[in-house]
Amino acid sequence: MLLPARPPAVRHSVCCACLHHSRIPLRRCQSSSTRPRPLHLAIIGSGPAGFYSASRVLKKLPDARITMFEQLPVPTGLVRYGVAPDHPDVKKCADTLVDVAKHAHFTFAGNVAIGAGPKDLPLSAVAENYDAILFAYGASRDRKLGIPGEELAGVVSARAFVGWYNGLPEYADLNPDLTRGDTAVVIGQGNVALDVTRILLAPLAELRKTDISEAAVDVLSRSKVQSVKVIGRRGPLQAPYTIKELRELMHLPSVAFAPPPESWDALIGVDRTRLPRQLRRIAEVLERGSQPPLSPSSEGEKAWQLGFLRAPSAFLSSNTRDLEAVGFLQTAFTMPPSSLLTGDAQTDLLALRALTVHPTAPETKTLIRAPLAFRSVGYQSEPLPGMPELHIPFDAQRGIIPNDRHGRVFSPSLGPGGLTAGHVPGMYCAGWVKRGPTGVIASTMADAFGSADALARDWLEGGALFCGGRAGGGGIGGWEAVREELGRRGTRVVGWRDWERIDGVERARGRERGGKEREKFRRVGEMLGVLDG
Numbered sequence: 001m002l003l004p005a006r007p008p009a010v011r012h013s014v015c016c017a018c019l020h021h022s023r024i025p026l027r028r029c030q031s032s033s034t035r036p037r038p039l040h041l042a043i044i045g046s047g048p049a050g051f052y053s054a055s056r057v058l059k060k061l062p063d064a065r066i067t068m069f070e071q072l073p074v075p076t077g078l079v080r081y082g083v084a085p086d087h088p089d090v091k092k093c094a095d096t097l098v099d100v101a102k103h104a105h106f107t108f109a110g111n112v113a114i115g116a117g118p119k120d121l122p123l124s125a126v127a128e129n130y131d132a133i134l135f136a137y138g139a140s141r142d143r144k145l146g147i148p149g150e151e152l153a154g155v156v157s158a159r160a161f162v163g164w165y166n167g168l169p170e171y172a173d174l175n176p177d178l179t180r181g182d183t184a185v186v187i188g189q190g191n192v193a194l195d196v197t198r199i200l201l202a203p204l205a206e207l208r209k210t211d212i213s214e215a216a217v218d219v220l221s222r223s224k225v226q227s228v229k230v231i232g233r234r235g236p237l238q239a240p241y242t243i244k245e246l247r248e249l250m251h252l253p254s255v256a257f258a259p260p261p262e263s264w265d266a267l268i269g270v271d272r273t274r275l276p277r278q279l280r281r282i283a284e285v286l287e288r289g290s291q292p293p294l295s296p297s298s299e300g301e302k303a304w305q306l307g308f309l310r311a312p313s314a315f316l317s318s319n320t321r322d323l324e325a326v327g328f329l330q331t332a333f334t335m336p337p338s339s340l341l342t343g344d345a346q347t348d349l350l351a352l353r354a355l356t357v358h359p360t361a362p363e364t365k366t367l368i369r370a371p372l373a374f375r376s377v378g379y380q381s382e383p384l385p386g387m388p389e390l391h392i393p394f395d396a397q398r399g400i401i402p403n404d405r406h407g408r409v410f411s412p413s414l415g416p417g418g419l420t421a422g423h424v425p426g427m428y429c430a431g432w433v434k435r436g437p438t439g440v441i442a443s444t445m446a447d448a449f450g451s452a453d454a455l456a457r458d459w460l461e462g463g464a465l466f467c468g469g470r471a472g473g474g475g476i477g478g479w480e481a482v483r484e485e486l487g488r489r490g491t492r493v494v495g496w497r498d499w500e501r502i503d504g505v506e507r508a509r510g511r512e513r514g515g516k517e518r519e520k521f522r523r524v525g526e527m528l529g530v531l532d533g
Contacts, residue, residue: 038063038105039459040478042130044114044384045137046070047077048444049431051097053134056452058103061459065105067130067479069121071113072169073494073527074502077138079441080520081168084195085210086202088517093441101496107479110494111524112486116385119491121482123386129477132426132455135401135409136448139379139437145187149315150375154180154323158188158196158376165199165216167520175215178223180371185326187312188376189232189239191440194249196374197228201255201302211510211517228304229368233311233331236267236286237279237352242440246282249304250289258305259290267308269337276349309333309357310366315373326373330364331357379437392427400436401429407451408458428455492528502530 039061043050046068054066074080076094083090100106113120126133142159144150156176164174184200186193199207204221232239250257260267264287268275272283286306310328317324333355340351380399387394393402393411404410409427430451431444439447486493494502502521510516521527 037476038065039132040065040130040476041067041132041134041455042126043068043134043136044126045077045135045431045433046075046097046108046110047136047138047431048079048093048441049138049434049448050077050134050136051075051094051100052445052448053136053430053452053455054100054106055096056449057456058100058106060453060456063105065107065478066103067107067109067482069112069114069126070108070110073111073524074499075108075110081163081166083166083441084162084199085166085212086198086207088210090441093445108494108496108499109479109482109486110499111492111528114384114386119489120385121486121489121491123384124389125482125485127390127426129479129481130426131459131476132428134407134451134455135384135427135429135433136431137381137384137433139381139399139432141380141382142375143378143380145312145375145377147312147314149317149323152315152317152323153177153321154371154373155315156372156374158186158192158374159379161196161374162192165212165220167213167522169522169524172215172522175219176372178219178225178372180224180322182224182226183368183370184225184228184372184374185368185370186228186230186374186376187326188378189230189241189306190376190378191241191245193230193374193376194241194245196376197230197304198249198252200225200228201252201304203253206253208514209516211520213522214513214519215522225372226302229307229370230304231307231310231312231326231328231368233309234355234357235269235308235333235337236264236306237270237275237282237337238355239306239308240438243278243282243285246285246289250285254302256301256303257289258303259286260305260307262308264290269333270341270352271338274338274341274348276345276352278349279352311357311359313365316367323371323373325367325369328366328368330360330366332360334358379432381433381437390424390427392424398436399433401433403429403434406454407434408454494528494531498531502527505530 041057041064043054043066050068054068057064057066068075070077075097079091079094101108114123114126116122142157149155154177160171160174161176163171164176178200186196199220200223204217207220208217249255264283268283272280275283309331311331312326313329314327315323316327334357335355337352337355340355341348382399383394383396391411392409395402402410402412404423407428407430409424409429411422411424428451430448434451435447483493506518506520509519513519521530
């Protein structure tokens with residue numbers, strides 16, 4: 001549970017400069033409801049949460065000075081590297097960033113990593129030169145299952161696979177071996193799991209029209225995978241996929257949907273007429289799409305299957321090196337789904353979606369023989385170097401920065417001196433690092449707007465303490481001061497016009513390869529090479 005929106009009684013806040021020196025003052029820093037100068041805001045991360053926040057702040061505070069820091073030379077984060085290549089309409093949200101980038105008071109600072117390396121930008125240098133920091137850097141790693149055999153060859157991170165076929169430099173050398181056999185297992189049933197399934201089975205002619213990496217097309221052209229089993233530990237009404245993603249897979253050309261071995265009545269556990277509308281539609285899509293499975297051994301025939309109420313227990317191998325099978329434990333609902341129904345649609349929806357499972361007793365084990373498995377059980381954010389020194393908390397278990405639901409960073413302790421919990425002045429968050437890796441881009445937009453509104457309101461009302469400025473007593477340095485710091489560190493900053501040059505070359509490469517929207521550069525050196533040409 002997140003901490004309350006407003007702490008009770010007196011809210012204690014501490015000047016950023018004093019936090020930097022680990023001194024806790026007994027009084028507030030000066031604030032005013034009428035600001036004598038514009039807000040200087042640093043946004044860390046250029047994905048949807050970052051640019052939607054920037055757009056909203058500039059709408060509320062047109063004279064604000066915003067710097068957006070991105071560790072890669074190119075912007076848009078999840079839109080570029082996370083959205084499936086065959087979902088071009090979803091990627092159109094990146095147009096918002098183009099509009100933001102045209103604003104006279106917006107600066108894009110690409111190729112700038114926040115960290116402790118010799119060419120990285122220390123977080124303390126950002127805090128010293130801006131009134132506020134909005135953390136919007138998303139989730140940089142995937143969750144692991146923590147079961148035996150997870151490091152075997154053939155066990156692939158879904159996040160890495162998605163990054164690889166989307167051209168993310170971090171995974172340029174992944175090169176998954178899709179020739180190991182005709183069956184693959186996907187563990188997890190969220191939209192990313194269905195994206196992985198669709199890319200493995202989709203007709204290559206259709207994928208070639210997208211901005212998928214040419215390296216990925218080459219590997220997929222040699223793939224032997226013809227059957228994909230998508231397994232989840234809960235039931236069909238509790239799985240996190242969306243109805244849109246389900247329908248898309250159901251209508252994939254030349255690919256059959258094989259029903260699970262259990263009956264839908266047993267898995268759903270509720271009379272369809274009593275289901276809330278959203279869940280009834282999911283049940284209808286699943287039942288109408290069911291048909292006898294195609295044989296993976298038949299040439300050109302492919303199939304995918306959903307499996308429910310199974311929790312992965314081990315990845316198995318006879319040679320301790322290569323994956324050969326995945327072991328599962330049968331699970332069961334903690335209570336009959338029908339017992340949760342009250343007659344109120346919203347109450348029933350929430351209760352059925354939240355229904356949990358437990359291992360069966362005695363344990364029932366099943367086995368799927370497959371040389372390839374994709375782990376798709378969620379992403380997770382990580383703390384940035386320098387956060388502890390600025391008293392910015394991080395919940396490692398949930399993978400979020402604790403906040404008051406409006407995006408204000410909330411610390412249970414502001415350091416020595418015995419002060420009670422309060423907001424960390426000038427620190428905000430948005431997107432996955434705020435609420436966890438859930439929801440689609442539309443929900444990220446709403447979330448980012450909420451954080452931006454709180455930030456703008458705090459600035460205008462003087463209710464939060466924006467204590468930017470150098471600890472030594474100087475004024476706000478903003479981007480000019482930070483650019484000097486990066487210059488001293490020898491960091492090559494990629495600005496928006498630089499990105500436009502990279503963008504233009506990528507689009508030209510795409511046209512040369514049969515009219516694709518773009519062919520992305522998969523390595524940072526290649527991107528920077530465009531600017532040297």
